[in-house]
Amino acid sequence: MSEPVDRAVVQQMMRRLDGFARGLGLDEAATRQIVEKVAADMVDQPDEERMMEARKRMLLASA
Secondary structure (H helix, E strand, O other): OOOOOOHHHHHHHHHHHHHHHHHHOOOHHHHHHHHHHHHHHOOOOOHHHHHHHHHHHHHHHHO
């Protein structure tokens, strides 16, 4: 089950992934949905692990 989402983590990830998501053609809503899910699912993981997972999910979503 997912943990509560830390809004600061989500905002930081959104800023860092903005260009990547745009390059894939994902809109902000789709990006936010992915980022929130990753942040909730991977609370105990380091930032870079969450970023890698979010990028992977974004690639899948854009395919």
